[in-house]
Amino acid sequence: MRLFGPFPAKLGTRRLYRRSWQWYHGWMRQLHRDFGPKSGLTKSNETSQKLYDRERNENPFRIAVVGAGTYGRTLISQVVRLPGLRLAALCDTDLELVTRCLQEAGVDSEDCLRAGDVSELAGNAIDLIVDCTGSPEAGARIAEVAESLPAHLVMVNAEADACVGPELSSRIEAVGKVYTLADGDQPSLIVGLADWAESIGFTVVSAGKWTDAWEADTAEDLEAQWRREGKTVSDSDRMFLDGTKASIELASTANCLGFAPDGAGMHGPALGIAEIPRRFRATGDGAMFRRNGVVDYVNCVGLSRESVHPGGVFVVAESDNRTGMEAMARKGSLLSDDLRHVLFYRPYHLLGVETIQSVTRALLYGLPTAAPRQRYxxxxxxxxxxxxxxxxxxxxxxxxxxxxxxxxxxxxxxxxxxxxxxxxxxxxxxxxxxxxxxxxxxxxxxxxxxxxxxxxxxxxxxxxxxxx
The missing domain is CATH 3.90.1210.10 (Antifreeze-like/N-acetylneuraminic acid synthase C-terminal domain)
Structure with a gap:
């Protein structure tokens, strides 16, 4: 096996960087083919094994990513490192950004469609599309293309999902494909925590996330300050500052779990992490909600960073298993004083780096990591x-x-x-x-x-x- 090709004596720094990445990816794929499953070496993880098999048989899944922003770039940087997956297309209205993104990831533009409009994906051999746009209108158009191909659709675009997720899910499922929210983004990770808790015998009573929620005057002052500092204030930044983003992400979460807010606008209390299992419930001392099945957020503004996890997600679950709850308390779990409710949490979300979980689950098993049931x-x-x-x-x-x-x-x-x-x-x-x-x-x-x-x-x- 030839590991390295001839190295050119004169090559510009940028081209050298790009060419080095291309050699690296080609080398890794050759290693996967030569020393992977067919050589007798196997992967203990079933998903990895299936991807190795696709690589060995030179039949990788072809993935299209729409949106070359931060999320899309982190996803692409992971896709190119895995056997059995190929970046078939990258779409963004900014074609210069598309080119830079492909160069950064070491993807040869001849092997990947560069598209300025999602309609250009139609008619191409694509197995799965990931929507990283954040635009409701774009989300509807992307789903239409996925339906026509047909292709699985991984929806990072919570703005579209909160508005028309149940409708898009039904249409994609009607053509035999999977509509799923994306691990790496908060809604799917919250649903994953809830699914896990339910699978081991707990009843999930509430779900939420940590975020910075500013008063209206403060949010306007922050936006003005950013502009004075020469920072670009995006639509996403404005929606984060005025609280829209938290509402959208928890709407997506709730529509998957069958939950709803306790009241219009949610409570958004400023709580240290140890207080959450006592407050995010409907029964018991300190209970904040009128009923179970509630989504809400914890406001991190003004709290020490040791007591909160900005960007993190959580669920509060109930159990009458006193023996189990006492054991969990001894192991450091956070429980209410009456040992009836426990906090399960994840202190981070990893953007496109872990969206691969949703991608492979759809491609290999035909299952979503999270999908809306109906509009709650x-x-x-x-x-x-x-x-x-x-x-x-x-x-x-x-x-x-x-x-x-x-x-x-x-x-x-x-x-x-x-x-x-x-x-x-x-x-x-x-x-x-x-x-x-x-x-x-x-x-x-x-x-x-x-x-x-x-x-x-x-x-x-x-x-x-x-x-x-």
């Missing part, structure tokens, strides 16, 4: 400032923020999902701090998200259309 929640559009009739809305992170409601409460009040707000036109003046009623706006007639939300029409909600 709605992220409702709430005005951040007074708005005038005739104004065209930009959406979440701008003049609106997203607030988590139960689907039942949002439906009974005919409130506008924030994912449908972008491009809608106001039909009347609306004061600041108002949950937007559907009849206060005219939705875009050709909005792909509105077309997916057939439940709005079937439920008799007062939907106005704007055909401009």
């Amino acid at each position: 929640t709605e992220v409702v559009a709430v005005t951040k400032q007074g708005l005038k009739a005739g104004q065209t809305l930009k959406g979440a992170g701008y003049e609106l923020r997203g607030v988590l409601y139960s689907a039942e409460e949002a439906r009974s009040a005919s409130l506008l999902p924030v994912g449908l707000a972008g491009g809608a036109r106001l039909c009347r003046d609306v004061p600041a701090g108002t949950p937007l009623p559907l009849d206060a706006v005219a939705l875009k007639d050709d909005d792909p998200l509105r077309l997916l939300r057939t439940d709005l029409l079937h439920a008799g909600w007062p939907v106005r259309l704007d055909s401009r």
